[in-house]
Amino acid sequence: MPSEPETVVDVRGLTRRFGAFVAVNDVSFSVTRGEIFGYLGANGAGKSTTIRMLCGLLAPTDGRATVAGADIAREPGRVKRSIGYMSQKFSLYADLTVAENLDFYASAYALSGRLRAARMDEALELAGLADRRDALTRELPGGLRQRLALASALLHRPPVLFLDEPTAGVDPLARRAFWRVIRELARGGTTLFVTTHHLDEAELCHRVGMMVDGRLVALDTPAGLKATHVPGTMLSVGTGAGGEAGTRAVMAALAGMPGVHGWQPFGLRVHVRVDPELAGPGRLAARLAERGVATADVEATEAGLEDVFLALVRR
Amino acid sequence: MSAPVLARFSGAVRRTRAIALKEFRHMARDPQVVLLALAMPLVLILVFGYGVSFDVERVPLVVVDRDRTAESRALARAFTAAGTFDLVAVSDDEAAVEPLFRGGHAKVALVIPPDFQRAQGRGDTATAQLLVDGTDNATATIALGYAETIGLTLTQRDLPRGFDVPLRAEVRTLFNPALRSAVFIVPGLIVLVLVIVSVMLTALTVAREYERGSMEQLFATPVGRVELILGKLMPYFVLGLMQVLLVLVVGVYLFEVPLRGSVALIFVSASVFLLAELAFGLVISIVTRSQMVAAQVAAISTFLPALILSDFLFPIDNMPPPLRVVSSLLPPRYLVHALRAIMLRGNGVESVLPDLAAMGAFFIVMMVIATRKFRRTVA
Numbered sequence: 001m002p003s004e005p006e007t008v009v010d011v012r013g014l015t016r017r018f019g020a021f022v023a024v025n026d027v028s029f030s031v032t033r034g035e036i037f038g039y040l041g042a043n044g045a046g047k048s049t050t051i052r053m054l055c056g057l058l059a060p061t062d063g064r065a066t067v068a069g070a071d072i073a074r075e076p077g078r079v080k081r082s083i084g085y086m087s088q089k090f091s092l093y094a095d096l097t098v099a100e101n102l103d104f105y106a107s108a109y110a111l112s113g114r115l116r117a118a119r120m121d122e123a124l125e126l127a128g129l130a131d132r133r134d135a136l137t138r139e140l141p142g143g144l145r146q147r148l149a150l151a152s153a154l155l156h157r158p159p160v161l162f163l164d165e166p167t168a169g170v171d172p173l174a175r176r177a178f179w180r181v182i183r184e185l186a187r188g189g190t191t192l193f194v195t196t197h198h199l200d201e202a203e204l205c206h207r208v209g210m211m212v213d214g215r216l217v218a219l220d221t222p223a224g225l226k227a228t229h230v231p232g233t234m235l236s237v238g239t240g241a242g243g244e245a246g247t248r249a250v251m252a253a254l255a256g257m258p259g260v261h262g263w264q265p266f267g268l269r270v271h272v273r274v275d276p277e278l279a280g281p282g283r284l285a286a287r288l289a290e291r292g293v294a295t296a297d298v299e300a301t302e303a304g305l306e307d308v309f310l311a312l313v314r315r
Numbered sequence: 316m317s318a319p320v321l322a323r324f325s326g327a328v329r330r331t332r333a334i335a336l337k338e339f340r341h342m343a344r345d346p347q348v349v350l351l352a353l354a355m356p357l358v359l360i361l362v363f364g365y366g367v368s369f370d371v372e373r374v375p376l377v378v379v380d381r382d383r384t385a386e387s388r389a390l391a392r393a394f395t396a397a398g399t400f401d402l403v404a405v406s407d408d409e410a411a412v413e414p415l416f417r418g419g420h421a422k423v424a425l426v427i428p429p430d431f432q433r434a435q436g437r438g439d440t441a442t443a444q445l446l447v448d449g450t451d452n453a454t455a456t457i458a459l460g461y462a463e464t465i466g467l468t469l470t471q472r473d474l475p476r477g478f479d480v481p482l483r484a485e486v487r488t489l490f491n492p493a494l495r496s497a498v499f500i501v502p503g504l505i506v507l508v509l510v511i512v513s514v515m516l517t518a519l520t521v522a523r524e525y526e527r528g529s530m531e532q533l534f535a536t537p538v539g540r541v542e543l544i545l546g547k548l549m550p551y552f553v554l555g556l557m558q559v560l561l562v563l564v565v566g567v568y569l570f571e572v573p574l575r576g577s578v579a580l581i582f583v584s585a586s587v588f589l590l591a592e593l594a595f596g597l598v599i600s601i602v603t604r605s606q607m608v609a610a611q612v613a614a615i616s617t618f619l620p621a622l623i624l625s626d627f628l629f630p631i632d633n634m635p636p637p638l639r640v641v642s643s644l645l646p647p648r649y650l651v652h653a654l655r656a657i658m659l660r661g662n663g664v665e666s667v668l669p670d671l672a673a674m675g676a677f678f679i680v681m682m683v684i685a686t687r688k689f690r691r692t693v694a
Contacts, residue, residue, distance in 0.1 A: 055535045077537065085535035089528025093337070095344040100337075107333030108536040110326040180320075 001158060005032035006192040008160055009054065013063035016049050023049040026063065026213040031207075033159075036186045037203030039195040040309065045211040047195040048088060051164050054193070068159050081109075084153035088164040091149050094138035098129050101137055102152055111157035123151035126181065143174025150181065161185065163194045163234050167201065179204055201303040206306065210312055217312050226303045229311045232261045233279040236301040238269045239293065246293075253291035264310060272300065330538045338520065340551055348516065352554050356508040356562045363500045376400035379409050384432035390434075390443060395424055399461045412446055420449040435445050444468040498573065501566035501656030503627030505559055505585065506647045510592055510617040513555040515682070518613040520547055529570025539687045548593045555589040556582065575661030581654060584667060587600030587674045588650040592617060594681035595646075601688045621647040649673045668670040 009031040016024040024046040031037040041047045052058040054067055056076030064071065070078035092101045102120050111119060124130045127148040129140075137145060146166060153161060163182075167175045179201065186192055186206075194205065201224050202208050210225070211220040218225055236280025250270050254263050261273040278284050279300075288296045338684040342349055354500050378391045395402045404411065415421040424446040447459060524530040524538035533543060552615060559582065566572040596613060623629060624638065631639055642648050649670035656662040656670075 048602075057531060057534050080535060080537045083535070085532065085533045087528060087535070089531070091529055091532035093341070093529065094527075096340055100340055104333055104337045105536070107329055107336070108533075108538050110329050110537070112329070181362070 002075040004030065005035075007031070008035075009037070009065070009067050009193065010031050011050075011063070011065040013055070014050065014053060014060050014065050015062035016053060016058065017061045018045075020220045024053070024060075027211075027214075027216045028063075029209055029216060029219055030190055033191055034189050034209065036182065036192045036194060036205045037195065038208040040197065040202050040208055040305070041195075041201070041211030042197070042313070046214040047211055048164055050211075051085075051193065051195060054079075055083055055162055056080050057152050062179070079155050081156075082158055082159040082160060084156070084158040086149050086153050086161075086163045086166050088168065090143060092152065095136065097134050097136055098124070098140070098148060099133040101148065102155065102310050105152040105155050110154060117295055119155050119157075121229065123148075123155055124153070137227070141174075142170050143177065146170050146174065146178060147181070150178070154185075156257050158190070160191045160193065163192065165195055165197070167196065167198060175201070199309065202305050210309060212313055218308070225305065225308045230261075230273055230303040230307045232273040232275060234301050234303045235272045235274055235284055236266065236269050236299050237272055237284070237288070238297050238299075240297060243268065249293050249297075250288065250296060253288050253293045257287060257291070262311070264307070271307065273303070319511060324539075327539065331542045331549075334538065334543055335549040338547055338550040341520075343383055346377075349554065352512040352516070352558065353561060355512050356504075356558045357565065358566050359508055359511075360501070360504055360562055360570075363504055364566075373401040374399060374423050375403045375421045376403060377404040377406065377412060377415050377424045379406050379412060379424060379426045381407055382410075382427045382431040383407070384385040386432040386435055387427040387565045390427060390431075391425060396397055396668060401449045416446075416448050440455065443657055449567060458674065466664055485594055498570075498659060499655075500564065500627075501570065503625060503651050504566075505638045506588070506625055506627060506650050507561050507618075507621050508558050508562055508648075509555050509585070509589060510621040510647065512558065513551050513589060514592045514596040514617045515610060515613050516554070517548065517551045517593045518599045518609040519606050521552070521600035522604055522606045522609040540686050542598060544594075544685055544689070548596070550588070551596075552586075555593070556585065560587045572658065574658055576657035576663070580657050580664055584650060584653040584657065584671060584674075585672050585679065591646045591674045591678040591681065594678050594685055598681050599683045601685055620645045624648060625651045627651055644676050 007030045009029075011030065012028050014024055014027045017020065020276070027046075027050060029037075039047050039050065049058065053060050054065060054072060056067075056072050056079040059073055064073065066072065067079050068082040070082065072079050084180055092189065093104070096104070100118075102123050106116050106120055122129075124133055127144065129148060130133070132140075137148065140148065150163075150166070170178065175198070182192055182194070183204070194201075196202060204224065207219065207221055208225060209216050218229060220228065237250050239250060242249065247265055247268055247270055251263060251265070254260050254270070254272060259275040259278040261275070263270050263272040265271075272284065274284060278287070282298075285296050285298045288294075288298075376394060378394070380387050380391060391402075391405075394400050400423060404415060406412075409426055409592055412421070412424040412426070423505070426444040426446060427446070428442065434442070445459070521530075524533065542662070563578075567574050595617065599612050599616070600609050620642070621627070624631070624634075624642035624645060626642075626649070631642055631648060634642065644687070653667040653670040656666050660666075
């Protein structure tokens with residue numbers, strides 16, 4: 001095993017235009033073996049277009065990319081053999097049974113003989129459906145179907161797995177189970193490229209790229225992103241019984257206050273990023289009291305990727 | 316060098332088979348579709364075989380015999396004996412005819428003038444008048460044809476030899492002397508059944524993949540476009556051949572349609588036609604991507620030509636030139652022509668080669684369009 005991390009996905013200046021609209025604009029990054037790469041952005045920011053180009057489904061207008069050593073524009077066939085792909089929409093056939101769906105994908109990847117039988121058993125195991133192989137897929141709960149889709153995308157043991165919004169419409173418990181599997185795969189050396197708009201899921205990725213209007217505006221580890229884009233200490237300010245009027249009063253008081261980087265409402269509280277000198281106990285509360293907000297309670301909190309995302313979008 | 320080629324080929328075969336098997340399974344999960352595909356030909360052949368008959372039988376006839384001689388009665392008998400006309404009234408007054416027509420009790424009236432026997436005796440042309448209710452055009456036309464035949468037969472039989480007969484065209488019908496409709500209908504019906512069910516189902520199958528989002532998933536696997544297309548065609552091809560068999564069996568055993576030529580050649584022709592029309596269905600499906608739209612486009616662009624432009628119901632020779640051109644660009648007329656040639660005339664392969672070539676060309680054009688469009692619309 002090489003000590004130098006091995007690059008599995010390499011993207012250089014990737015661009016895709018649809019007429020005058022630039023869906024993906026000069027995007028560059030690389031993903032190493034065993035990494036979970038999160039790809040974040042609002043709807044229409046270019047996440048799915050990027051994934052479709054990387055899967056050989058869509059030709060880039062400009063730039064180049066290799067996936068598992070294959071050029072996506074010149075060798076889409078080789079790309080398809082070495083990737084697994086779970087599309088955004090539900091990808092299994094609801095009117096086929098669990099075993100029939102697996103059987104189809106096994107044949108689509110031309111698996112045969114003993115290897116095929118072994119892989120299908122493993123897939124049933126992974127999906128937790130060993131005892132329900134003859135159940136119709138439409139009768140399975142969403143979480144199980146999602147795991148079955150994942151298991152079918154893994155039948156041919158692809159070195160790279162692309163997951164486009166894999167947990168959309170899946171309940172939180174099933175999402176957690178799903179992510180346990182994903183981390184397990186990454187530990188086993190599979191490279192994962194995941195788009196999501198669940199920011200709590202993005203926290204579980206090794207590195208996160210943020211897309212805004214077709215551009216990759218930030219790329220770092222979750223901690224690195226927070227340190228760069230939401231500097232300062234995060235405090236959470238509430239007004240007790242003040243309700244929404246109280247929240248508005250807090251934000252009005254924050255306007256123009258020295259040492260305050262930014263704020264945003266968070267339920268009935270306000271998240272405020274401040275310089276270290278304002279972060280000490282009681283300091284911010286005192287300043288707010290000077291400006292007429294007497295009942296504020298201030299507690300320390302942590303910046304989330306959501307704060308990063310909002311900071312990037314507003315910029 | 317040959318080993319990788321072989322491996323690639325066996326992979327392609329395996330993937331095509333996987334698509335076909337998957338498609339068969341979709342069918343099996345939705346048995347109504349298969350049931351419909353097999354019930355439809357039965358219903359159609361019964362409806363067309365019994366209901367939409369061009370055979371004119373038991374046409375209600377009124378005879379107005381003002382001559383009342385042996386000759387006039389012989390003429391009336393000749394009309395009623397064939398089974399084509401059903402004598403509902405006899406009268407000696409022409410005025411009786413109109414009320415019977417208006418009431419719908421009679422459609423044809425044979426009026427024999429008072430000097431009928433005398434004219435015949437003199438050797439003049441003996442004229443009888445045939446009145447036909449023109450509101451039922453088809454019946455009228457055919458009744459006239461029958462009447463003419465009866466009249467001619469009678470004239471020839473009764474005229475003394477060596478007599479100078481005014482020359483008139485004599486129509487002799489070959490291959491289908493009784494002019495039975497079923498004989499014409501079965502070849503056309505095979506065409507109709509194939510386009511209705513098979514093309515419709517194929518048109519739906521690709522659109523369905525687009526609609527449920529599985530098309531993108533399929534394209535992310537190593538399954539190629541041609542593999543996908545062939546795999547998807549296969550189950551509907553098999554279903555189509557079963558329909559042909561069904562219509563043939565019912566046609567031959569229930570309607571006594573002759574089967575003079577080779578059954579194998581019938582299936583070869585039907586297969587080429589099926590491939591052409593299925594590929595057409597695929598093109599529709601790929602272009603529209605919506606089951607709703609695909610179904611409508613398929614209905615208009617395959618069902619109507621099969622019904623109207625195929626020579627099935629309406630003779631192509633009677634069509635205005637633009638329609639004749641459209642008809643010659645679409646496969647249905649070629650299969651109707653080929654099937655009539657094989658089944659009714661017992662012709663061999665050499666007489667249907669042009670038809671096979673035309674349908675084959677249509678298939679190739681459609682396959683090229685299907686694969687091209689598929690590539691362009693992958694994303």
